Amino acid sequence: MSAAPARRVWDALARVADPEIPVVNIVEMGIVRDVRVDGERAVVDMTPTFSACPALHVIRDAIAGAVRAEGLTPEVRTVLSPPWTTDWITEEARAKLETYGIAPPAPTGEGTLIQLEMAPPRCPRCGSFDTGIRNTFGSTLCKTLHVCHACGEPFEAFKSL
Amino acid sequence: MTDALTPELRLALVERLTALADDELILSHRDAEWVGHAPILEEDIALANIAQDELGHAGVWLSLRSALDGGSDPDTLAFRRGAHEYRCARLVELPRGDWAFTLTRQFLFDAHEAVWTDAARASTYAPLAEAVEKIVREERFHLQHTALWVERLGLGTEESRRRTQAALDELWPLAAQLFAPVPGEDALVAAGIVPDLAALRERWTTLVTAHLRKSGLNVPATPTQEPAPRTEHTEHLADLLREMQEVASQEEEGVLW
Numbered sequence: 001m002s003a004a005p006a007r008r009v010w011d012a013l014a015r016v017a018d019p020e021i022p023v024v025n026i027v028e029m030g031i032v033r034d035v036r037v038d039g040e041r042a043v044v045d046m047t048p049t050f051s052a053c054p055a056l057h058v059i060r061d062a063i064a065g066a067v068r069a070e071g072l073t074p075e076v077r078t079v080l081s082p083p084w085t086t087d088w089i090t091e092e093a094r095a096k097l098e099t100y101g102i103a104p105p106a107p108t109g110e111g112t113l114i115q116l117e118m119a120p121p122r123c124p125r126c127g128s129f130d131t132g133i134r135n136t137f138g139s140t141l142c143k144t145l146h147v148c149h150a151c152g153e154p155f156e157a158f159k160s161l
Numbered sequence: 162m163t164d165a166l167t168p169e170l171r172l173a174l175v176e177r178l179t180a181l182a183d184d185e186l187i188l189s190h191r192d193a194e195w196v197g198h199a200p201i202l203e204e205d206i207a208l209a210n211i212a213q214d215e216l217g218h219a220g221v222w223l224s225l226r227s228a229l230d231g232g233s234d235p236d237t238l239a240f241r242r243g244a245h246e247y248r249c250a251r252l253v254e255l256p257r258g259d260w261a262f263t264l265t266r267q268f269l270f271d272a273h274e275a276v277w278t279d280a281a282r283a284s285t286y287a288p289l290a291e292a293v294e295k296i297v298r299e300e301r302f303h304l305q306h307t308a309l310w311v312e313r314l315g316l317g318t319e320e321s322r323r324r325t326q327a328a329l330d331e332l333w334p335l336a337a338q339l340f341a342p343v344p345g346e347d348a349l350v351a352a353g354i355v356p357d358l359a360a361l362r363e364r365w366t367t368l369v370t371a372h373l374r375k376s377g378l379n380v381p382a383t384p385t386q387e388p389a390p391r392t393e394h395t396e397h398l399a400d401l402l403r404e405m406q407e408v409a410s411q412e413e414e415g416v417l418w
Contacts, residue, residue: 084295137203137211141213145203
C-alpha cells in the first residue's frame with residue numbers, strides 16, 4: 001500500500017465529469033468517498049447523490065474506466081453511510097455551478113429534516129434574493145425550478161440535501 | 162452484523178422491508194401512470210420525480226432484504242412475484258383516480274414515510290439506520306410538494322375542494338393499514354430495530370390533521386375496524402402487476418439492454 005498510486009487515481013477521477021452537470025467532476029461533487037490501492041487493485045468507494053439517481057451506473061462505469069486507464073484493476077463499491085450531502089460539494093464546484101446557471105445549494109442545517117417550506121436561493125444571473133419557487137422538482141432529482149423577480153429569468157437551483 | 166439477528170427477528174424484518182418496498186413500488190407505478198397526462202407540464206415533471214424517488218427507495222428496501230434472505234434479486238422480486246406474494250397496502254393499489262385523489266394519497270403516504278424514516282434513524286440495525294438517513298432527506302421534498310397541493314386543492318374552487326374531500330373520505334380509513342404491524346413486528350420493536358407504529362400513528366395523525374384542517378378539509382373519523390392484513394389485496398393489484406410485469410413475463414431469463 002502506498003499513497004502515490006492512490007493520489008494518481010484521485011487525480012484521474014477528478015477528470016471524470018458529472019454526467020448530468022458536466023461542468024463539475026465527481027470528486028468535487030463529493031461522490032468519490034475513498035480510494036485504496038493495493039498492488040494492481042484499486043478499490044473506489046462511491047456514494048449515490050440521490051437513491052434513485054439514474055446516472056449512478058454511468059458514474060460507476062466511468063470510475064472503472066478511469067481506474068483501468070491508470071493500469072489498475074477497479075473494484076467500485078457503493079456506500080450509503082454517511083449519506084451524501086450537498087455540504088460536501090467544494091467551494092470551487094459551487095462557483096462552477098453558479099457560473100453554469102445553477103444556484104448552488106445552501107448549507108444544510110440539522111434538526112429540520114421535516115419542514116414544509118424552504119429558503120429562497122440567490123439568482124445565479126443577477127444575484128438577487130428576490131426569487132420565487134416555480135417547482136420543487138426540476139429536470140433532474142437534485143434540482144428545483146425558480147424564477148427571479150428582479151431580472152425575470154427562470155433558473156434551476158441545487159437542492160440542499 | 163446480520164448474524165446478531167435471531168432467525169425470528171430476521172424473518173420479521175424481511176416482512177417489514179418487503180411491505181415498505183412493495184408500498185413504494187406500487188405507488189411509484191400508480192404515480193408514473195400520470196407521465197404525459199398531468200394537468201400541467203411542471204406537475205408532470207414533479208410527479209415523475211416523486212415516482213422515481215419512490216422506486217429508488219423500493220430498491221433500497223429490497224437491497225436490505227437481500228442481505229437478510231440469502232441474496233434475493235430485487236428485479237426478480239419486482240417482476241416475478243404474483244399479487245398473492247406482494248405485501249403492499251390497499252391504499253397504494255387503488256387506481257390513480259383524479260388529480261385530487263393522486264395528490265391526497267401521496268400526501269398521506271409521504272407524511273407516513275417521513276415519520277417512519279425519521280424514527281428509524283435510531284434503529285439498532287445499522288444497515289437500516291444508514292439507509293433511512295439517506296431516504297429521510299429525500300422524502301422532505303415530497304412532503305413539501307404534496308402538502309402544498311392539498312392546500313391548493315382544498316382552498317381552491319368548490320369543485321377542487323369537493324374532489325379532495327371525496328378523496329380524503331375514501332383514503333383515510335385505508336391509511337390505517339400503514340400503521341398495522343406485520344407478523345413478528347412486536348419483537349422487532351422490542352429490539353429497537355424498527356419504530357413503534359402506534360407512536361408513529363399519533364405523530365402522523367397530528368401532522369396531517371393540522372394540515373388538512375388548514376386546507377379547509379374535514380378530517381374523517383378514525384376507523385375502528387382492524388385493517389386488513391397485507392396478504393389480502395384489492396382486485397386492482399393483479400391488473401397493475403399484469404401491466405407492470407408484461408414485458409418481463411415474455412422473457413423467461415430476462416434481458417439486458
